[in-house]
Every structure is written in C-alpha cells, then in structure tokens.
Amino acid sequence: MILTEGHGQLAEVGYARFSARELAKRIGYSVGTLYNVFGSLDQLMLAINGVTLDGWRSYLQTRLLAAPPEDRLKTAISAYFEYAILNRHAWTAIYDFRLPEGVEAPDSYARKVEAIFDIVIVEIAAVLRPDRRDRAPALARSLLASVHGHCFFTINATFALLGEADPLGAAYARVSEAIEACNR
Amino acid sequence: MILTEGHGQLAEVGYARFSARELAKRIGYSVGTLYNVFGSLDQLMLAINGVTLDGWRSYLQTRLLAAPPEDRLKTAISAYFEYAILNRHAWTAIYDFRLPEGVEAPDSYARKVEAIFDIVIVEIAAVLRPDRRDRAPALARSLLASVHGHCFFTINATFALLGEADPLGAAYARVSEAIEACNR
DNA sequence: AAGATCAATTGAACATCGTCCAATAATTTA
DNA sequence: TAAATTATTGGACGATGTTCAATTGATCTT
Numbered sequence: 240m241i242l243t244e245g246h247g248q249l250a251e252v253g254y255a256r257f258s259a260r261e262l263a264k265r266i267g268y269s270v271g272t273l274y275n276v277f278g279s280l281d282q283l284m285l286a287i288n289g290v291t292l293d294g295w296r297s298y299l300q301t302r303l304l305a306a307p308p309e310d311r312l313k314t315a316i317s318a319y320f321e322y323a324i325l326n327r328h329a330w331t332a333i334y335d336f337r338l339p340e341g342v343e344a345p346d347s348y349a350r351k352v353e354a355i356f357d358i359v360i361v362e363i364a365a366v367l368r369p370d371r372r373d374r375a376p377a378l379a380r381s382l383l384a385s386v387h388g389h390c391f392f393t394i395n396a397t398f399a400l401l402g403e404a405d406p407l408g409a410a411y412a413r414v415s416e417a418i419e420a421c422n423r
Numbered sequence: 424m425i426l427t428e429g430h431g432q433l434a435e436v437g438y439a440r441f442s443a444r445e446l447a448k449r450i451g452y453s454v455g456t457l458y459n460v461f462g463s464l465d466q467l468m469l470a471i472n473g474v475t476l477d478g479w480r481s482y483l484q485t486r487l488l489a490a491p492p493e494d495r496l497k498t499a500i501s502a503y504f505e506y507a508i509l510n511r512h513a514w515t516a517i518y519d520f521r522l523p524e525g526v527e528a529p530d531s532y533a534r535k536v537e538a539i540f541d542i543v544i545v546e547i548a549a550v551l552r553p554d555r556r557d558r559a560p561a562l563a564r565s566l567l568a569s570v571h572g573h574c575f576f577t578i579n580a581t582f583a584l585l586g587e588a589d590p591l592g593a594a595y596a597r598v599s600e601a602i603e604a605c606n607r
Numbered sequence: 608a609a610g611a612t613c614a615a616t617t618g619a620a621c622a623t624c625g626t627c628c629a630a631t632a633a634t635t636t637a
Numbered sequence: 638t639a640a641a642t643t644a645t646t647g648g649a650c651g652a653t654g655t656t657c658a659a660t661t662g663a664t665c666t667t
Binding site for chain 1: 518536580590
C-alpha cells in the first residue's frame with residue numbers, strides 16, 4: 240500500500256520531484272515511519288522501482304498473450320515502448336535513480352530485471368534456428384539494449400530533436416536484421 | 424571558467440550530488456551571482472551538459488583522426504564507450520537531467536547533439552552503397568540509439584547484472600549487421 | 608575631482624528536502 | 638494489571654534551490 244501509493248506519486252510527479260515527505264503525507268503517516276520501514280530514501284526508491292518493473296513485466300506478458308504467433312516479437316517491442324510511454328515518469332525513474340557507488344541492488348531487484356529479460360529470451364529463441372538457440376540469451380541482451388536505446392531517445396526527445404519519425408519501426412528493423420543475421 | 428569548473432564538479436560528484444552552492448564556493452562567487460548569470464539551475468545544468476557534449480564530440484573526432492580507414496566505425500563505437508566510461512558522471516548527467524515538461528532545449532544545445540550525430544552520419548554514409556547513401560541519416564539515428572543502449576546498460580550495471588561480458592562487441596555486431604542489411 | 612548613473616555582486620531569508628532520534632502511543636507478553 | 642516490546646511521531650539539523658533588497662564596484666558626466 241505504501242509502495243502502490245509511492246509508485247502513484249512517482250508516476251505523477253517524476254523522479255526529480257518525488258519526495259518522501261509528500262509520500263508520507265499521502266499515506267497518512269509521518270516521515271519517520273517511512274524511514275523506519277525502508278531505512279533510507281534509496282531503499283524506498285528501489286522498492287518503488289521494483290513495483291514499476293513488476294508492472295512492466297506484467298504488461299509485456301499480457302500483451303504477448305494476445306499476440307499472433309507470427310508477430311510476437313513486434314508485439315514485444317511495441318509493448319516495451321507502450322509501457323514506457325504510458326508510464327513515462329515511473330519508467331524513466333528506473334534509470335534516473337542510481338544506488339550510491341559501491342552499493343549494488345539486492346537480489347530481489349535483480350530478479351525483477353531478469354524476469355523481463357527472460358521474457359525476451361524466450362521470444363528470441365523462438366525465432367532462431369534450433370541449432371542457434373544457445374545464442375538467444377546473448378542476443379536478447381543486445382537487442383534489449385538496442386530497443387532500450389530507441390525507447391529512451393523517444394522519451395527524452397532526442398529523436399524528436401533529430402527528426403526521427405518512426406522510432407518503433409527503426410527498433411523493429413534492427414531487431415529483425417540481427418535475427419536474420421544470426422539465422423543465416 | 425564557471426562552466427569548466429561546473430563540469431569538473433559534475434564529473435566528480437555526479438548529477439545527484441551536484442549543487443549550485445558548492446559550485447559558487449569553488450569559483451569564489453556567491454550563489455546569487457550564479458543565478459544572475461544563468462537564471463536558474465536548469466539553465467546552468469544545460470550549459471554544463473553542453474560542455475560535456477562538446478568534449479564528447481571532440482573526443483570522437485580526435486579518435487577518428489587516428490583511425491585506419493577500414494576500422495573507422497569500430498573506432499567510433501569504441502570512442503563512444505570510452506568517453507562515457509572515462510567521464511561516467513558527466514556523461515550520465517546528459518541523460519539524468521531533464522528540462523521541465525513543455526520546456527525544450529535551446530537551439531545551441533540541439534546543435535551540439537546534432538554535431539555528434541553528424542559525425543556518425545558521415546561514417547555510416549562512407550560504408551553504405553553509393554545508391555543507398557540517402558539512408559545514412561535515418562540509419563545513423565537508429566544505430567546511435569542502439570549503441571547508446573549498449574553503452575547505457577554497461578554504465579548502469581544492467582549488463583553486469585545480466586552477465587554480459589562483451590557489450591562493445593555486441594554493439595559493433597549489431598551495427599555491422601544493420602549496415603550489411605542496408606547494403607544487401 | 609566629484610557626483611551621478613549603471614552594472615555586478617552579495618548574502619540573508621524562505622520553503623523544502625533527506626535524515627536522525629528521543630519521546631510518545633499502541634500493542635503484546637507475562 | 639504491570640511490564641516489555643513495538644510502532645509512530647514530529648521537532649531538530651544541515652543542506653538545497655530560489656529570490657531580492659541592499660551593497661559594492663565601475664563607468665560616465667559635468
């Protein structure tokens with residue numbers, strides 16, 4: 240309940256204007272309680288970003304459920320963009336927020352990231368030649384990065400600045416080429 | 424001088440811990456002066472990120488000057504990564520910082536981004552079939568996004584978390600495939 | 608040289624933030 | 638019921654972005 244409200248506030252105002260005090264006000268507790276529960280703002284942010292990751296994974300899964308077999312990859316990429324655009328602030332907060340140097344994210348958080356990654360691995364593997372399926376994880380990582388770049392440049396207006404009219408199409412083209420190259 | 428010192432502070436402490444008051448202290452002026460000169464923290468950040476963009480472009484150009492003709496693209500991608508890694512904090516600040524909604528970056532800033540983009544266009548065009556050279560701008564935008572994604576996941580530890588051992592190699596593979604596909 | 612005009616610079620004041628922690632309230636245990 | 642444990646509070650602290658009347662410094666006029 241703290242987390243859903245926190246996620247809500249983050250989605251509204253964005254990472255830069257997110258405030259623990261404001262969240263405390265919204266859930267009807269005092270600031271101190273938030274700190275007793277989470278220990279620090281960093282841990283709270285981590286937990287809220289975890290909610291976003293869960294929602295993102297869930298969105299991808301739902302969209303893929305209704306995807307025609309021949310269009311699953313396109314659906315996955317579209318869903319990636321859609322969630323980011325529909326949840327601009329929460330999505331960008333995943334990348335805006337960084338743990339202090341040296342501190343690394345707990346396993347629970349890493350698993351949420353891996354869960355999204357795993358969805359993509361399956362889809363990539365499905366379109367690879369059977370004897371090349373072992374390349375799916377590495378290819379999925381790389382294509383996830385490519386799609387992320389396209390999505391990020393869409394959301395932070397870099398593409399708009401450069402006059403790119405079809406970021407989604409470009410992302411899909413790059414993914415298709417890579418898979419084709421791997422299957423050749 | 425304000426800007427170089429500001430860029431220095433940003434490179435040291437990172438965007439999250441950057442402070443106008445601290446910068447004022449470093450340059451021997453008061454906070455108010457900083458605001459008189461730049462109007463707001465946003466404008467100051469924009470100007471400092473502009474310094475980073477200039478440095479980045481300059482780094483790319485320098486590295487390309489010494490690049491063997493057959494390896495120019497690989498050099499460009501490597502240089503992209505190198506600058507980001509060598510200037511973690513300043514580089515990530517380009518993406519951490521965002522203007523308030525509705526406000527867009529001034530032309531001077533857009534031109535700095537385009538300058539980096541233009542460097543890549545030239546290199547892409549050089550490896551495209553002459554009759555496909557018109558695709559260079561769009562392809563450059565897309566490949567820049569792909570490389571950015573790989574670089575970003577390298578720096579924010581997503582790749583480390585996923586066990587990716589060779590992000591640069593992956594980025595280069597994706598770029599090569601796209602160019603090959605375009606030339607086919 | 609003195610006075611007047613303009614520009615540059617200051618730093619205190621304000622609201623807000625993350626963080627801490629002794630004090631208080633609520634609940635559980637004995 | 639009394640004691641012990643847990644949950645919650647909210648004021649205090651230092652630091653932040655931002656503003657702006659007051660001050661200093663420079664330039665020009667006469």
